[in-house]
Amino acid sequence: DVKVTQSSRYLVKRTGEKVFLECVQDMDHENMFWYRQDPGLGLRLIYFSYDVKMKEKGDIPEGYSVSREKKERFSLILESASTNQTSMYLCASSRGTSGRGTDTQYFGPGTRLTVL
Amino acid sequence: GQNIDQPTEMTATEGAIVQINCTYQTSGFNGLFWYQQHAGEAPTFLSYNVLDGLEEKGRFSSFLSRSKGYSYLLLKELQMKDSASYLCAVTDSNYQLIWGAGTKLIIKP
Numbered sequence: 001d002v003k004v005t006q007s008s009r010y011l012v013k014r015t016g017e018k019v020f021l022e023c024v025q026d027m028d029h030e031n032m033f034w035y036r037q038d039p040g041l042g043l044r045l046i047y048f049s050y051d052v053k054m055k056e057k058g059d060i061p062e063g064y065s066v067s068r069e070k071k072e073r074f075s076l077i078l079e080s081a082s083t084n085q086t087s088m089y090l091c092a093s094s095r096g097t098s099g100r101g102t103d104t105q106y107f108g109p110g111t112r113l114t115v116l
Numbered sequence: 117g118q119n120i121d122q123p124t125e126m127t128a129t130e131g132a133i134v135q136i137n138c139t140y141q142t143s144g145f146n147g148l149f150w151y152q153q154h155a156g157e158a159p160t161f162l163s164y165n166v167l168d169g170l171e172e173k174g175r176f177s178s179f180l181s182r183s184k185g186y187s188y189l190l191l192k193e194l195q196m197k198d199s200a201s202y203l204c205a206v207t208d209s210n211y212q213l214i215w216g217a218g219t220k221l222i223i224k225p
Binding site for chain 2: 004040041042043044045090101102104105106107108109110
């Protein structure tokens, strides 16, 4: 079974803090994604990566950055957390054999981040 | 703009059948996914349709009509564990995945 793990299930941070969210997958997938999920909205893509050290902006990259130094690990960084970044953050991975939008994505359990 | 519409919430009875609809307006089409997400958990893959028609997988079936921009997920013999949100997502012509807001399904005994 594909396993995607995220470093924390719940996180509480203060405005202005730097926040690191880590994601690890164990299936040698090429593609990795970071989404945020808010009530009443669909999943919104923040960043994705299709290879080590490669990254592309998604729909809402402002206020976020990412790092992919190893194939299995994809980190999301909030440089200076703000209250409007309070959300559920979901990491996902996919094989990447036929384009990032047609492969099944496997999700981690999510990190519920609260910024006070 | 690109848009995916699903009902916000539906209620059904244990043992019954429920159909969750999804309509989409996207720039091109390269496939449609359904995912299930239990409260507080990760979304998990249910089905993928790229051609018109019905695909059956146990108690769950998914239907697609590309000409109508329409899909539905059919759940039969409902069980309490089917209480979850069901997410519809469409791959557009740029191979970007566009997500609907999800339908929360409540199953009553």
